[in-house]
Amino acid sequence: KGIVLVLHDITGLKKLEQVRTDFVANVSHELKTPVTSIKGFTETLLDGAMHSEPLREKFLNIIAKESERLQDLIEELLELSRIEQSYFRLNWHTTNFKTIIEEVFDLLKEKAKNKGIHLDLVIEGDTTLEGDATRLKQIAINLINNAIAYTPTGGHVTVFLKGRENRVELDVIDTGVGISESELPRIFERFYRVDRARSRNSGGTGLGLAIVKHLVEAHSGIISVTSQVGKGTTFSIEFHKERQQ
Numbered sequence: 032k033g034i035v036l037v038l039h040d041i042t043g044l045k046k047l048e049q050v051r052t053d054f055v056a057n058v059s060h061e062l063k064t065p066v067t068s069i070k071g072f073t074e075t076l077l078d079g080a081m082h083s084e085p086l087r088e089k090f091l092n093i094i095a096k097e098s099e100r101l102q103d104l105i106e107e108l109l110e111l112s113r114i115e116q117s118y119f120r121l122n123w124h125t126t127n128f129k130t131i132i133e134e135v136f137d138l139l140k141e142k143a144k145n146k147g148i149h150l151d152l153v154i155e156g157d158t159t160l161e162g163d164a165t166r167l168k169q170i171a172i173n174l175i176n177n178a179i180a181y182t183p184t185g186g187h188v189t190v191f192l193k194g195r196e197n198r199v200e201l202d203v204i205d206t207g208v209g210i211s212e213s214e215l216p217r218i219f220e221r222f223y224r225v226d227r228a229r230s231r232n233s234g235g236t237g238l239g240l241a242i243v244k245h246l247v248e249a250h251s252g253i254i255s256v257t258s259q260v261g262k263g264t265t266f267s268i269e270f271h272k273e274r275q276q
């Protein structure tokens with residue numbers, strides 16, 4: 032029995048080591064892409080392109096965009112690392128999810144409008160719960176942002192917030208590109224993206240859902256997803272109204 036246990040532990044350690052190695056490789060790759068681009072365009076400017084007004088503007092815009100991407104990536108990496116620390120704690124208070132969702136709507140409605148996406152909100156029942164308002168807001172922003180990003184112009188994003196007896200449920204429903212069954216289990220992994228180019232264009236880092244999952248679980252909540260390619264995706268979260276042990 033002892034031997035079985037030891038073998039089991041070694042397998043676990045190897046897996047952990049593999050996860051760590053993959054993570055370092057992913058981070059390096061993700062950081063390298065914008066840095067290479069910034070370096071390349073800076074050199075091209077210094078080599079003479081800066082004397083051409085249209086080229087100068089074009090290249091500086093690319094440099095600005097790639098620097099911003101680098102900054103977003105570093106901020107999300109730091110955020111993920113903070114959340115994954117063993118001493119990470121939520122700031123528990125009694126809060127109303129309705130107020131949080133309304134704030135998120137104010138933040139994102141312009142973005143949806145600019146992309147030509149119909150953004151709707153349905154609220155039912157008493158949505159008061161114990162939780163960390165800042166983190167609940169972060170969860171909602173991430174999911175609604177994704178729904179907008181992965182839904183083409185003319186589509187719909189509906190946010191459904193339901194207060195039940197002991198639980199509060201949040202559904203974010205979109206009529207977007209969808210996710211295939213084989214990719215679905217992987218989307219919560221750090222850096223996993225179904226379509227790298229699409230994610231990149233929408234300013235994605237591939238870390239958002241990993242962060243969301245952590246935060247939902249820190250609240251003892253459950254997150255699930257259903258999707259159909261070409262039809263749309265629904266992310267559903269269930270929170271207990273009362274803080275669990």
Ligand code: ADP
Nearest residue numbers: 177178181218224225230235236237238239240
């Ligand atoms: P990203 O920054 O790339 O959006 P996320 O961790 O938030 O990273 O999501 C991981 C991947 O899951 C995305 O790259 C995308 O492929 C897929 N995804 C997330 N939300 C949706 C959605 N609402 N519709 C379709 N695909 C989605």
